[in-house]
Amino acid sequence: MSQHHASHHGHQHGTGHGHGPHDHTHLDWSEMAPLLERQAEIASPAYAEAAAWLGTLAPVQGVRRILDVGSGPGVVTSLLAEAFPAAEAVAVDGAPELLALARARAEARNLGARVSTLHAELPEAIGTLGRADLVWAGNSLHHMGDQSAALAEFAGILNPGGLIVLVEGGLPRRHLPQNIGIGRPGLEARLDAAHADWFGEMRAELPGAKDEPDDWRALLAGAGLTPSGTRTFLVDVPAPVSPVVRELALAHYERLRDGLAARLDADDKETLDRLLDPADALSLHHRTDLFHLTAHTVHTARKG
Structure with missing residues (x-):
């Protein structure tokens, strides 16, 4: 399985930092x-x-060895290497194309000597990743069917005193105000609801899937770790946005339209089509009220 920094809300997605309503094993x-x-x-x-x-x-x-699990293109891998200058940081992912980007990014930031990559299918390969002082799993744990079992395995490769860091939850990405002048107000809330239904079905179909609450502190404690704090970090890009942010919003909405079409009513599908039509003056291509706002929640726990 491939993971990357791309949450099910399309945050980082990750990355990112994304996973949208698709069979993620068949993403290009x-x-x-x-x-x-x-x-x-x-x-x-x-x-x-x-x-x-x-x-x-x-x-x-x-901190001498960091594993960035589900690293995607390695943006966070390099950030962690910069924050922990004595560490080797390892980008771990199931997609060779993304690991190549992680290597190139590290080289460009003069981190090539301390950043390496490891192709691994997870959760099967957790036990082969080697020991670590810090394990970062950014929006990747929810792509493992049995999250408790995966956390127990991660705990097993942590050195004493080591940290595990989960990026899970937070807030869905927002790009538009409540009333956009097309269709019924509240489009993004309805897209969230449709996406939540899709996400539940995706989770249920994962190998070894267990239905358990997203109580991350309890899951970390259940893996024999001591929760050591949770914080949420804001990504706030107000209007007017740069062309790159506009391009990301367009790609985000294209994935939602393609992946959620069967779950939306005709009015919302028509609204999405208008938002994606460059000839429409109210489309994402031309809107001056477009922004990028989300929040990533980071849960930590220590091995005793």
Whole structure:
């Protein structure tokens, strides 16, 4: 299975930092990769802030090996390497195309000596990843059917005193105000509801899927770890947005239209078509009220 920094809300998605309503085993990574990379770059200030916070929870010079699990294009891998200058940071993903981007990014930031990549299918390969002082799983755990079992395996490869970091939850991405002048107000809330239904079905179909609450502190404690704090980091790009952010919004809405069409009423489908039509003056191509707003929640726990 491939993961990347792309949450089920299309946040970072990740990355990103995304996973949308598709069978993610059949995504075209070479096509998706630039999009994922740009999504993660927009969230980089939030992730850099999160990495700095982690430096208050773990001894910065004592962290010698970091695993970025479901690394995608490696934006966070390089940020973690910068935040922990004594560490080797390893980007772990199931998509070779994304790992190639992770390597290129590290080289461009003069981190090539300390950033490496590892192709691995997860959760099957967790036990082969080697020991680590910090394991970062950014919107990747929810793509593993038995999250408790995966966390127990991650706990097993953590060195004593090591940290596990989950990016899960937060807030869905927002690009538009409540009333956009097309269709019924509240389009994004209805898209969220349709996406939540899709996400539940996706989870249920994962190998070894277990239906358990998203109580991340309880799941971490159940893996024998000591919860050590949760914080949420904001990604806030107000209107007017840059062409890159506009392009990301267009790609986000194209995926939603393609993936959720069967779950939406005719009015909302027509609204999405208008939003994506460059000839429409109220489309995403021309709107001056377009923005990018989301929040990533980071849960941490320590191995005793």
